[in-house]
Amino acid sequence: MIQISHVTKKFGQNISLDNVSCEFRKNESIALMGANGAGKTTLIRSILGYYHPDAGEVLINGLNPVKKRVDVLSHISFVPQLPPPIKLSIDELIQYVCVSAEVDKELVKHYANEMKLDINANLNKSFFKLSGGMKQKLLIAISLAKKSDIIIYDEPTANLDPKARDDFYRLLKQNEQEKVLLFVTHRLEEVQELVNRQIYMDMGKIVSDERF
Ligand SMILES: Nc1ncnc2c1ncn2[C@@H]1O[C@H](COP(=O)(O)OP(=O)(O)OP(=O)(O)O)[C@@H](O)[C@H]1O
Numbered sequence: 001m002i003q004i005s006h007v008t009k010k011f012g013q014n015i016s017l018d019n020v021s022c023e024f025r026k027n028e029s030i031a032l033m034g035a036n037g038a039g040k041t042t043l044i045r046s047i048l049g050y051y052h053p054d055a056g057e058v059l060i061n062g063l064n065p066v067k068k069r070v071d072v073l074s075h076i077s078f079v080p081q082l083p084p085p086i087k088l089s090i091d092e093l094i095q096y097v098c099v100s101a102e103v104d105k106e107l108v109k110h111y112a113n114e115m116k117l118d119i120n121a122n123l124n125k126s127f128f129k130l131s132g133g134m135k136q137k138l139l140i141a142i143s144l145a146k147k148s149d150i151i152i153y154d155e156p157t158a159n160l161d162p163k164a165r166d167d168f169y170r171l172l173k174q175n176e177q178e179k180v181l182l183f184v185t186h187r188l189e190e191v192q193e194l195v196n197r198q199i200y201m202d203m204g205k206i207v208s209d210e211r212f
Contacts (some may be wrong), residue, residue, distance in 0.1 A: 007056035016202035034201035077143035111141035132159035
């Protein structure tokens with residue numbers, strides 16, 4: 001489903017991905033780990049088509065994510081490390097997502113509710129005025145409501161309190177079948193029950209890749 005073949009990505013003299021090859025298939029839940037600067041986010045951004053590799057190829061369901069960005073992103077739910085500075089109100093944002101990505105509004109509300117985020121009480125609030133944790137909860141609710149076959153989370157729980165983390169992992173467990181679930185995390189113990197593959201990166205390379 002995700003094929004990464006001999007991908008190299010440089011920024012100036014700095015090699016962020018160094019001839020990386022790997023595949024992620026349906027029903028795999030992967031913890032992607034490694035020290036700060038190891039290349040995890042660069043790999044994710046290459047999968048999302050934000051970066052054009054200097055060498056090698058990324059294919060998502062057989063499509064090049066740079067050339068077929070809209071098609072590729074329609075199959076992916078992505079929650080970034082830092083919520084983007086969206087100026088829309090919650091209502092406008094949900095409306096936008098529902099129309100552009102064919103997401104069911106009631107399902108967004110359902111998942112938000114499960115994450116203890118009261119959407120109805122905040123409909124007219126700007127997204128950027130929500131607390132960090134509330135933003136993350138809303139993005140997670142949208143990512144779950146969008147019926148994607150690939151879900152990518154780049155440290156999604158950084159702003160969540162312990163109860164919200166438990167809610168998040170419970171919902172993910174109910175949702176992970178038939179998907180690729182890719183987690184960037186520094187806290188393996190949190191996702192250990194959820195993942196069946198662990199990948200470590202260091203200095204732009206995959207240094208260990210274990211399935212269990
Ligand atoms: N847009 C960019 N311009 C220049 N250098 C970049 C860019 N993005 C990443 N890098 C460099 O690529 C290397 C890998 O960064 P990356 O963000 O992929 O690491 P990471 O493993 O996600 O780290 P962290 O755990 O800190 O999020 C770093 O040396 C970083 O400085």
